[in-house]
Amino acid sequence: MYVAAKGGEQAIQNAEALYQALNGGITLADVRTIMEKMPYLVDRVMGEGSLYAPELAALAIAQTGGDLYEAVLLLRAYRATQPRIAYANPASADTLLTVRRISAAFKDIPGGQILGPSLDYSHRLLRLDVLDAQEDLNRQDAKNAEDAAHASVNSALSAVQNGVVVSDAPAPPTYPALADWQRGQGLLPQTQPQQIAPADIPDVTTDTVTFPAPRAHRLQALARADTGGVLALGYSIMRGYGLIHPTVNELRLGYAEVELAHPVTGATFSAGRVRVSHCEVITPDAGKNGYMLGFAATMGWNEVKLIASSTLDLDMAANEGDGHSAHSEEFVMYHTEPVESSGFCIHFKLPHYVTFASSLDNVRKIAAASGWEK
Amino acid sequence: MTLPIYTADEARDRETFLALMWALSYPGRVHALPQGVDSMPQIGDALLDLETTFYTPDAAIADQLLRTGARALPPAEAAYHFYPSLDDAALGSLAEASRGTMLRPDEGATLIIGCAFASGSVFTLTGPGIKDTQNVRLGGIPARFWSLRKQAIRYPMGWDVYLVDGRDVIGLPRTTMIENGD
Amino acid sequence: MPLSDLTNERQDYSYGYLDAYAKRELRRRALKAIAIPGYQVPYASRELPIARGWGTGGLQVTLALVGPESVVKVIDQGADDSVNAANLRRFITRMSGCATTTDTSKATILQSRHRIPEEIMGEGQALVLQVPDPEPLRRVQPDISKAAQLHADADYGQMWLGLYEQLVRHRQYVQGADYPSLVHGRYVMNPSPIPRWDTPKLHQAAHLTLLSAGREKRMYAVPPYTNVYPLEFDDIPFQVEDQTGRTCKTTGAQNKFMNELPQADGTAVYELSDSGYAEKLKNNVATALTYFDEQGNFYHDGYLKPPVRPA
Numbered sequence A: 001m002y003v004a005a006k007g008g009e010q011a012i013q014n015a016e017a018l019y020q021a022l023n024g025g026i027t028l029a030d031v032r033t034i035m036e037k038m039p040y041l042v043d044r045v046m047g048e049g050s051l052y053a054p055e056l057a058a059l060a061i062a063q064t065g066g067d068l069y070e071a072v073l074l075l076r077a078y079r080a081t082q083p084r085i086a087y088a089n090p091a092s093a094d095t096l097l098t099v100r101r102i103s104a105a106f107k108d109i110p111g112g113q114i115l116g117p118s119l120d121y122s123h124r125l126l127r128l129d130v131l132d133a134q135e136d137l138n139r140q141d142a143k144n145a146e147d148a149a150h151a152s153v154n155s156a157l158s159a160v161q162n163g164v165v166v167s168d169a170p171a172p173p174t175y176p177a178l179a180d181w182q183r184g185q186g187l188l189p190q191t192q193p194q195q196i197a198p199a200d201i202p203d204v205t206t207d208t209v210t211f212p213a214p215r216a217h218r219l220q221a222l223a224r225a226d227t228g229g230v231l232a233l234g235y236s237i238m239r240g241y242g243l244i245h246p247t248v249n250e251l252r253l254g255y256a257e258v259e260l261a262h263p264v265t266g267a268t269f270s271a272g273r274v275r276v277s278h279c280e281v282i283t284p285d286a287g288k289n290g291y292m293l294g295f296a297a298t299m300g301w302n303e304v305k306l307i308a309s310s311t312l313d314l315d316m317a318a319n320e321g322d323g324h325s326a327h328s329e330e331f332v333m334y335h336t337e338p339v340e341s342s343g344f345c346i347h348f349k350l351p352h353y354v355t356f357a358s359s360l361d362n363v364r365k366i367a368a369a370s371g372w373e374k
Numbered sequence B: 001m002t003l004p005i006y007t008a009d010e011a012r013d014r015e016t017f018l019a020l021m022w023a024l025s026y027p028g029r030v031h032a033l034p035q036g037v038d039s040m041p042q043i044g045d046a047l048l049d050l051e052t053t054f055y056t057p058d059a060a061i062a063d064q065l066l067r068t069g070a071r072a073l074p075p076a077e078a079a080y081h082f083y084p085s086l087d088d089a090a091l092g093s094l095a096e097a098s099r100g101t102m103l104r105p106d107e108g109a110t111l112i113i114g115c116a117f118a119s120g121s122v123f124t125l126t127g128p129g130i131k132d133t134q135n136v137r138l139g140g141i142p143a144r145f146w147s148l149r150k151q152a153i154r155y156p157m158g159w160d161v162y163l164v165d166g167r168d169v170i171g172l173p174r175t176t177m178i179e180n181g182d
Numbered sequence C: 001m002p003l004s005d006l007t008n009e010r011q012d013y014s015y016g017y018l019d020a021y022a023k024r025e026l027r028r029r030a031l032k033a034i035a036i037p038g039y040q041v042p043y044a045s046r047e048l049p050i051a052r053g054w055g056t057g058g059l060q061v062t063l064a065l066v067g068p069e070s071v072v073k074v075i076d077q078g079a080d081d082s083v084n085a086a087n088l089r090r091f092i093t094r095m096s097g098c099a100t101t102t103d104t105s106k107a108t109i110l111q112s113r114h115r116i117p118e119e120i121m122g123e124g125q126a127l128v129l130q131v132p133d134p135e136p137l138r139r140v141q142p143d144i145s146k147a148a149q150l151h152a153d154a155d156y157g158q159m160w161l162g163l164y165e166q167l168v169r170h171r172q173y174v175q176g177a178d179y180p181s182l183v184h185g186r187y188v189m190n191p192s193p194i195p196r197w198d199t200p201k202l203h204q205a206a207h208l209t210l211l212s213a214g215r216e217k218r219m220y221a222v223p224p225y226t227n228v229y230p231l232e233f234d235d236i237p238f239q240v241e242d243q244t245g246r247t248c249k250t251t252g253a254q255n256k257f258m259n260e261l262p263q264a265d266g267t268a269v270y271e272l273s274d275s276g277y278a279e280k281l282k283n284n285v286a287t288a289l290t291y292f293d294e295q296g297n298f299y300h301d302g303y304l305k306p307p308v309r310p311a
Helices: A008-025 A029-036 A039-050 A054-063 A070-081 A136-137 A140-144 A148-160 A176-183 A215-224 A227-241 A301-319 A329-335 A338-347 A353-370 B008-025 B039-047 B059-066 B088-094 B144-152 C021-035 C056-067 C084-096 C144-152 C159-169 C273-281
Strands: A097-102 A248-262 A268-284 A291-299 B053-055 B081-082 B110-114 B117-126 B133-138 B160-165 B168-172 B178-181 C072-077 C108-112 C126-130 C181-183 C187-189 C207-215 C220-223 C229-230 C258-262 C268-274
Touching: A008 C084, A029 A039, A029 A054, A039 A054, A039 A215, A039 A227, A039 A291, A054 A070, A070 A338, A148 C181, A176 A248, A176 A268, A176 C126, A215 A291, A215 A301, A215 A329, A227 A329, A248 A301, A268 A301, A291 A301, A301 A329, A353 C258, B008 B039, B008 B160, B008 B168, B008 C021, B008 C056, B008 C207, B039 B059, B039 B081, B039 B110, B039 B160, B039 C021, B081 B088, B088 B144, B117 B160, B117 B168, B144 B178, B160 C021, B178 C021, B178 C084, C021 C056, C021 C207, C021 C220, C056 C084, C056 C126, C056 C207, C072 C273, C084 C108, C187 C220, C268 C273
Parallel strands: B053 B081, B081 B110, B110 B160, C072 C108, C108 C126, C126 C207
Antiparallel strands: A097 A248, A248 A268, A268 A291, B117 B133, B117 B178, B160 B168, C181 C187, C181 C229, C207 C220, C258 C268
16 A cells, blocks of 8 residues: 555655665676766766766666666756856867767768767677676676776777777867858858857756747757657657658767866866767758758767757757647657656656545536436 | 755855745735844845846945855846945936836846834735735835835736845735835 | 865755755745745756656755754645655655654644645745646646746636636536636636645635746745635636545544545545544644634635536
């Protein structure tokens, strides 16, 4: 009986204890393993949790047994306790330390197509031989823990030792933005970077969203959105309810410097690097000569989310108000919010017997009045 | 996990907020702000931070409010106004205070004004938070303030006012009707 | 000045869980909500360590109010011991060190989902209602931007039309809980999914009511001594749920909001929904006056009227 007469408190403590017991305890080594071996999972939780903290994200995944909605909520709830103490400088595409950068719009682009780390052209075959090597299980521990703080960089380095062909000359760290070339060609409208005080940038985590939303709100909401949620809505557009076939103009994975102004000297310094990804999709602008871009970016590397999100961004700009839900900013932003949607969904497990009694009263009165109740 | 600490800062800010909340909930009744601090800067500490804006003609108060991270703006743009007293210049600034919009009436300004509760005329208040009527004695408020307030209120738009005398505070939300029953 | 003067002792979480910025924002919004009764003030609504939809709106308000001297009561469907109420109460006290109670009269802050207690709350008490959907117009206008404009214009025509349609179809109002109500003659609000039995308790109440929707990021208030009228046509009065003939199986109480407990033999028995009140009756503790007396009369004479059916 879940609305317990007395003992409600004991019941919830027991329920949590049982859950923990069935999942086993967690250790620092578990957290480090997740951080090192599941960077894309960690990225996804950081992106949706909108907090760049690989160790905390890995802890959240470990603590929830991999229940991603619970993990994202843990991270968001932790984030809510952290004051904002400074604003970082904007990071632009041409300053990203880029490890992967592709365009579907041209065969080759200035700076080149950089395939980088990807499973795109892999054969999706389970490597069953791994299961044969039982002894591997026994010697993971010590080495992993050591370098975990730099997991993402390290995994790139260890890839070098795992059969990747190493070039003689290092690849350039940064690449120009393809959109800049297109702007030079007059294919895309010119843009002027807006001069705005950081505190004045609309912030979806502190402002209430109203519609039409400022572009900042829309992009922030997409950056924090549920991967599955934007995929479902983005796919509906790609499949037949909107643009049908967006062209990926540029998709990038890389590292961004978190540049801050020193509070005393005012000098710019880097507080560290974060994994980021961004994506542009492009389509002819029906109203004008030229093209229009859809854009999305997020913390961590999450390509499917960004292709879907940038498609939604473009489609909302092109088709807002034409009736289909996935073209509506309000519909997309509200319904892809992972913490709100999952929380509301599971709240239906809570008792609702007072509201039910209220409707029952009406139904009985109607029945009595119309004479079909005995 | 240990119990989070109820720090002195938190205690002051919370108790200040509670005094303001109850003052606004029961307009015209005197509520007490925490002891040992200057009321106006303390109200600033409780309500302001880098997401907010203020205006005050008083340089000393402005210095203290700036420490919250809030931005000083001209009267027409500032969300929180602090006036230790109302002279003609202050009334001129106050007249520009935002009363919000029909869509966002909560953007109407909050005015914190110094006055004296022991002297002056008796006013009769009615409206939400008041059972029947509430009498209140208010000194140091020029008559022009009341006419400005009246003009500013196009309910739901309007100003919300906190009158402060030392540690004591009285709230006058925009819903409060005021008659001079002297 | 030594550096230690500028720093605080390290702790895992701030007092009341939320950091100072979050609390200040909630407090600023709460003041505006009180100043404009029934108007939905947008707010940031931080995530909390309980799931959205489980009372995070109410919880944020409670955390912005609570202090060591507070006495907090939390109920869900009227019950202090429901698992969700127990969980929220445990969190609030874990983060604030406040005292807790099941006695409505002793609470300084009463957070509730879906009920207002039977005993009359007094001045200086804060009732915090958890709100799943703050927008009364959602029934007729799902687009929140358009709904906000309707509120700005005080354009509630579609609400009245909906009520009229209910009368035409069913010869009575059929809205169950969360009955839309006009606050201070200006804003229509959702009083949260409290039963209609509880809606009149908001009218000219001595206590302050703060309503907060965490997921939808809107906060609103009914200040003390403020008019709250359920939407009703002059000639067809609003009706509360009929409790006549229902007797609480443990306390013998009547004319209070009852839980109906279906029995295996096809009948039903009843118990008080307000568990704190039931506990007092059971233990012969003196109770406060109740909003509805033993005969079922509401304490504001003439506010509730006998039923009328349209011809």
